[in-house]
Amino acid sequence: MERENWKGWALSLSLLVWCTAGVSQTIEVCSECEYKTIKEALEVAGGGASLLVHSGTYREGTILVTKSVKLIGKGKPVLDGEGKYEVLKIRANNVLVEGFEIINSGRSELEDIAGIKVEDSENCVIRNNTLKNNFWAIYLANVRNCRVENNRILGPFKVGEAYSGNGIHIWQAKGVLVKDNYITGHRDGIYFEFVQDSVIEGNVSEGNWRYGLHFMFSHRDIYRNNLFRKNGVGVAVMYTKEVVMRNNRFELNWGGTSYGLLLKAINDSLVEHNVFYKNTAGILMDECQRTTIRENDFVENGWAMRVWANSMDNTITRNNFLSNTFDLSTNSSKNPNRIEGNYWSSYRGYDLNGDGVGDIPYRPVKLFSYIMENNPAVSVLIKSFFVELLNLIEDTLPAVVPVSVEDRKPLMEKVEWRR
Amino acid sequence: MPEFLKLLRADLRNLKGIKWLWAYLLSLAGMSFLILYLSNDTGKVILSLLNITLLMVPLVSSFFCITYFYDSKSFMEFLLSQPVSRAQVFWSKLASLWLFMSFLYAGGVLIPLIKEVLNPTLWVLLISGVLLSMVFISLAVLVGTVFDDRVKGVSFLLGLWLYLTVLHDGVILAVVYLFKDYPLEGVVLALALVNPVDLARIAVVINMDVAALMGLSEALFREVLGSLWGLSLAFAFMVLWFALPAFLASLLFKRKAL
């Protein structure tokens, strides 16, 4: 993927910034030091200075950073917002925040109060911090080339519309790297809105009460090697084009309205080498176009995929559908997508010529799941004897079923793909 | 009511001697063993057992009981020539059937699954199956009380059984299809609540993973089916389903010419 080149750019750029700024002053902050508070130290710091903050608890209200400084915690100093303040507010380029424990930000219905907020900045680095019990944890607005790395973010665990914001919230950004973070207990684990040319990599987002990852209007991004589990609803990727989703694991997003991955109005994207395990729906596709879903494993989901007929010209191929209650459901008797060459564990066909492809097509859409997609109320009939009878009729007389979605080349063996 | 207990004991003793009732227990147990042999996943085993329960229990309970009820009419006559009340004779007959059929069902399901005895879903299945047995016994006795003609009674019961186990769900499907522009959650829920077979199924299903497939966007389902409330509601309606026909039958029996 050529698009990944930008990451090299960002890296070299930030290294450059590092080298030029590194030579200047270092200010120590601690209870016995000359500077007892970070605010005092910031007063005197020049551009490019390093503030070494030693362990201890600092209650300084909102610490506003308007200079290009490095804030480095030694021995995990605690910055406490006392439930009233935004803890760290950064409005400068080239700022580093590392090694802090940031706790108890304020809460508000009108403002997005965060543990660390970065606004209108470039080249920020936020890494190796622990954030606990903040309203919003890390909040980046209107930034470029920032990195959020290896932070541990534990939200307030309160369910309710006003009492938890997002873990890592990024709005209006380019060239961001979100890597190896652990996020739990927030509304959305990671939230991207209008974020472009960015990478989300190696994160674990679990137990957030809405989405593990929420992604809107964010084009040309990549997310890979992440684990999203047990989030309220799952992962939502919406109104976006040219996204690459690779090597992620979506699991145990199980509940009435849950799904592993919602693809809403996604164009020209790629979903590859992911594992969807025990989600109510592995993937829910609505209004998607020219997107390829290949070489993914769908294991023991309620529905492996729900593909609505307003999704067109997508390709679903070489996936493994293993022991899902329903493999595929759709809300129209025709489905204008290419579904071909997948392995379906419930396929009962044969392969007489031995070319690895089943000789009769597989129909992954059951009549009942089709009716249910259009009239959710019939879901009370799940496992009903009447429905089993319907399935039996469908298996023996496929011609009576109006749903014409089929995989004409079902594979006889599981697809072996590697990351 | 010591007379009631004496009569109950006699009835149970007689039921105990009916060989093909034991075959019912054995076939339930056999199928449970077979399912257990084919799959290790307890969830799947319970779902398969649910299907068997929904098919076998209403069929066996209702048809055995109506036959038994007709067969024992002349013995009830004899008993009623003794100094016992009609209520005692009626309720002891019904209670003996309730007890014995429930025992057979529970035994048939529990013996092979004895290792899973602490699994709450198994208990939901057991209770549902037992309640379903009781419902169809009550219905059979009611039909047997209403119709003196055996052929009429059995054919009416056959129709009822067919309707409740199969056709009713078709009606729900048709209703949803016909009225799709209306908010149907309430209606569908009400329609499901009036059928004991649906109640038994829903009681088990809402305790299993597949329940998530029921929720979808329906707030009402989420509220009603997604909680202990739903289970209690289902069980409460099943209790009504066996208590009301039984009560109605007892009223009819009281004035009936034997």
Next chain:
Amino acid sequence: METIKVTNLKKRFRNVEVLKGVSLSVRNGEITAVLGPNASGKTTLLKCILGLVIPDEGTISVMGENTSEGYLYRRFIGYMPQEPNFPPNLTPRYLLELVADIRGFFPEQEVKRLVDVFKLGGFMDKPIGSLSGGTKQKVNSLLALAFNPEILILDEPTIGLDPLSSSKFKEEVLRRKDEGKTVLLTSHIMGEVEELADRVLLMIEGSIRIDSSVGELKERTGEKSLERALAKVLEESFA
């Protein structure tokens, strides 16, 4: 003394009036036979007395107790149904014990005697389902007689019995009569009625046409046999 008194008894099944205001009284120490063609209402009459059929109108008292007010009056009655259909898996002994339990006493001597009379010794512990029709009828007799009830109600009692048992049974019934008990029976066998009955009630279409003692009837018609006497009365009344 009147042991059974029936006043103006009416019963209707759907649109058929089965009993059209029947009144009668049965005295102790007497054997009364209720006669009549099929569907004349005689079984319904017996069932009303037993409480198996609830009359629409009229009152019945048994040993002075109104039958609509309870069921305990049935302790006075021993009933022998026409076709006994006992639970096939119970034994005669178990049934006997059940009835004894209900009635509150077990007449050991009498049972022993009757078992000998009817030669039931070998069958008492066998499931009823395995017994022959005749044996079942003997068990039926045993159950009706053993508790020495004040009133015996017998519906075609000898129909399934072999000649020997039949005669033994009749002996038993006559013995009860001598002891001052009341017997009410139906039968199609006129010889039997003649042999046993002191009084006959002839029912036709839900009403009692004749209520008189056997001797009186014969005297009035000048016939020697009951059968002929009855025939003559009927002819007269229909003429």
Next chain:
Amino acid sequence: MRTLLLLLPPLLFILLSCEVKPEPEPIEYGKDSCAFCLMIIADAGFSAELKTKKGKVFKFDSIECLAAYILSGKVKEEEILAMWVADFPTKELVRVEEVKFLVSDKLRSPMGLNISAFVKEEDLKEAHRNFGGKILTWEDVLKYVGERWREKIGKAGH
């Protein structure tokens, strides 16, 4: 029993034909999802709801989603019984006829068109003073969403 079954169809008819009340059904935040964008509705300050004459309820996470839903033709104008939007200060659902709207980038809605609604004139004025932006009527909102979301609405109309 038979009479009971015969009772069912009329019962059903009564259930269906009983009058639909012009009252909004409460939104369960964090559980209900938006009928247009499918997002889980989380922010009570921006939610909206629509009820058809037949009693079907559709809930939305933002006012723009309600507008887009109507513009996409998924529900016909004549089928609509009532529409509600959240009054931004009180978060209560009020009839769309009773409010004025503010579009301000400082009041960011879940779907990015940043439309909020106000019942009281003074609340609206205060918000306008604090956050800036444009004041719109419902007709303006429909036009605004129609222009900004032409592509989305077109696709949803399929």
